[in-house]
Amino acid sequence: MVTRPVKLKSVLFSTWSLLLLAALYLPVAFLVLHGFNAGSFALRWEGFSLRWYASTLENPEMLNALFNSLMVASISTLLAVTLGFFYALWSHRHSRHKITGAADSLMSLPLFMPEIVISIGLLVVVAQILRPGAAVLGLQLNSMSAIILGHTTLALGYASLVLRNRFRNYDVQQELAAIDLGATRSQVFFQVMLPQLMPGFAAASCLAFAVSLDDFYISYFLSTGGSSLQTLPLFIWSLQGRRAMTPEINVVSSLLLCIAVFFFAAGLLLSRSEPRGTRPQRSDL
Amino acid sequence: MKWWGLPAKIWMSCFILLPFLWLAVLSLQPTPALNAPKEIDLHQYARALSPPFSHIIVDSLITSFLAALLVLLIALPLTWNISRLPQKKRNVWLALFTIPLGLNFVVRIYAWFVLLRPEGLLTKLLQDMGLDIVLVSSQLGVFVGLIYGYLPLVFLPLYSVFDKLNHSQIEAAQDLGANLLQRWWHIILPETRLGLMACFLFVFVPMLGEYLIPRMIGGGLVATLGTQIESQFLGSGRPNWPFGAALSLCLLSAAAAVLLISFFLLSRQKSERKASWSLDL
Numbered sequence: 001m002v003t004r005p006v007k008l009k010s011v012l013f014s015t016w017s018l019l020l021l022a023a024l025y026l027p028v029a030f031l032v033l034h035g036f037n038a039g040s041f042a043l044r045w046e047g048f049s050l051r052w053y054a055s056t057l058e059n060p061e062m063l064n065a066l067f068n069s070l071m072v073a074s075i076s077t078l079l080a081v082t083l084g085f086f087y088a089l090w091s092h093r094h095s096r097h098k099i100t101g102a103a104d105s106l107m108s109l110p111l112f113m114p115e116i117v118i119s120i121g122l123l124v125v126v127a128q129i130l131r132p133g134a135a136v137l138g139l140q141l142n143s144m145s146a147i148i149l150g151h152t153t154l155a156l157g158y159a160s161l162v163l164r165n166r167f168r169n170y171d172v173q174q175e176l177a178a179i180d181l182g183a184t185r186s187q188v189f190f191q192v193m194l195p196q197l198m199p200g201f202a203a204a205s206c207l208a209f210a211v212s213l214d215d216f217y218i219s220y221f222l223s224t225g226g227s228s229l230q231t232l233p234l235f236i237w238s239l240q241g242r243r244a245m246t247p248e249i250n251v252v253s254s255l256l257l258c259i260a261v262f263f264f265a266a267g268l269l270l271s272r273s274e275p276r277g278t279r280p281q282r283s284d285l
Numbered sequence: 286m287k288w289w290g291l292p293a294k295i296w297m298s299c300f301i302l303l304p305f306l307w308l309a310v311l312s313l314q315p316t317p318a319l320n321a322p323k324e325i326d327l328h329q330y331a332r333a334l335s336p337p338f339s340h341i342i343v344d345s346l347i348t349s350f351l352a353a354l355l356v357l358l359i360a361l362p363l364t365w366n367i368s369r370l371p372q373k374k375r376n377v378w379l380a381l382f383t384i385p386l387g388l389n390f391v392v393r394i395y396a397w398f399v400l401l402r403p404e405g406l407l408t409k410l411l412q413d414m415g416l417d418i419v420l421v422s423s424q425l426g427v428f429v430g431l432i433y434g435y436l437p438l439v440f441l442p443l444y445s446v447f448d449k450l451n452h453s454q455i456e457a458a459q460d461l462g463a464n465l466l467q468r469w470w471h472i473i474l475p476e477t478r479l480g481l482m483a484c485f486l487f488v489f490v491p492m493l494g495e496y497l498i499p500r501m502i503g504g505g506l507v508a509t510l511g512t513q514i515e516s517q518f519l520g521s522g523r524p525n526w527p528f529g530a531a532l533s534l535c536l537l538s539a540a541a542a543v544l545l546i547s548f549f550l551l552s553r554q555k556s557e558r559k560a561s562w563s564l565d566l
Contacts, residue, residue, distance in 0.1 A: 013366045017378070028385075083292055106294065106298070106301070116496055116533070120529065124304060125304045129307070214389050216390055216497060232389075237497075257388055260387055260389050261387045261388060
């Protein structure tokens with residue numbers, strides 16, 4: 001093989017990828033760095049200090065938004081993963097039916113529809129059907145529950161996709177073996193099935209959590225309907241709209257980045273890792 | 286066991302299908318009043334498809350189309366090279382390019398906006414190079430923002446397209462003396478065209494309804510389909526939900542039309558081996 005063209009190609013590849021990596025990471029790094037600014041303006045660097053971290057961590061507005069974000073993300077993750085798990089189970093068992101394909105497409109619709117259409121659709125349904133309906137029953141549907149509904153829908157799309165992929169390399173043999181050995185239905189479920197599906201479960205939960213934390217559109221459209229409710233992305237959005245931006249916005253952004261990246265990376269890692277059996281299998285013994 | 290899938294299906298029908306149908310019904314109302322429709326007509330659609338809104342729709346279509354194409358062109362050589370690397374290196378590179386997807390969208394766009402501002406680093410750099418261009422509150426800025434915002438989205442799907450490619454044919458062509466251009470034109474592109482199309486649509490469709498980028502980087506001065514829809518629902522003026530609903534159905538039909546046309550054009554050239562594509566997470 002000739003060496004020169006190969007070298008040229010790898011140089012081009014590294015240059016291009018470094019350029020892209022710089023474009024993707026540097027702006028965010030710059031933003032995080034400015035959270036440690038001593039000055040009072042978000043965009044003018046005046047030396048290092050933790051002053052804005054101290055004040056932001058005590059800011060009740062920020063704490064409220066953080067609490068809301070975590071609350072919404074936890075509840076919608078729980079809902080989405082539970083619904084998605086039973087769906088994936090059903091889809092796996094009935095994979096040869098014609099209707100399963102249609103159902104699978106229905107479940108992945110949130111991934112392919114523009115988020116703005118999902119959001120206004122939900123806004124319209126919440127405002128014109130669910131709120132009046134709840135009022136008839138004497139209940140009140142607040143922004144928090146509306147946002148949870150929306151985030152669950154979005155997260156369900158991702159969770160059911162990940163779980164369905166997981167079920168594909170699910171080992172039915174173990175289940176059959178357990179039944180042969182006299183295991184009851186619940187024993188099979190809890191001791192054979194769940195341990196096998198645990199990584200998929202974890203991956204789906206992490207991704208659902210990350211999706212909910214990341215979401216801007218659904219929260220934005222649904223929070224204004226009732227009493228307004230702020231999540232972290234909405235809080236950052238509102239800070240950005242203010243005339244005088246303090247480094248507070250950088251601090252809040254950095255905090256959100258830390259939480260979200262952790263869950264996203266964990267979800268990605270877990271969904272790509274190899275599934276393991278219930279017990280460590282030592283074939284060499 | 287038979288009914289275990291039902292709750293999820295009901296949930297999706299209630300919060301994805303029902304909203305869609307409700308929007309369709311709402312868009313047929315002639316007046317912005319929020320009470321029940323008394324008559325049904327296509328007035329809202331007529332308004333959406335006449336100036337100035339038709340111009341905004343066409344502008345958004347062109348901008349998103351070009352931006353999605355550029356995103357694909359930027360990511361393509363890179364992803365191709367990553368897919369040719371040894372397994373271990375491949376995972377590292379792939380992770381490096383996928384992690385930005387986990388960085389919050391609002392934060393990412395804000396960070397980019399900071400650089401694009403007149404006193405921002407990027408603008409200053411460009412000015413030092415003799416380029417005097419305004420990137421904030423301009424169509425160009427929104428265009429650049431779209432590319433920046435959606436680039437991380439395309440790496441994983443694109444990678445899974447190349448990952449499924451059968452390389453023996455390419456190697457055979459190479460052995461027989463086909464150059465880079467010939468290999469791409471005659472083998473790689475025909476093999477992967479459906480997958481590439483899907484990747485294109487995967488960024489094009491959300492770009493079409495993008496609201497955050499035109500609002501933040503465009504500073505509210507660049508009108509796109511997304512900002513128009515938002516202002517019909519939450520705007521400070523008089524909200525007009527039926528009109529907003531009509532606009533969003535126009536958005537969906539534009540997306541569907543692009544999808545149908547492209548798949549029609551691509552599948553006309555019959556090929557025995559169609560590269561399948563599925564979203565791989």
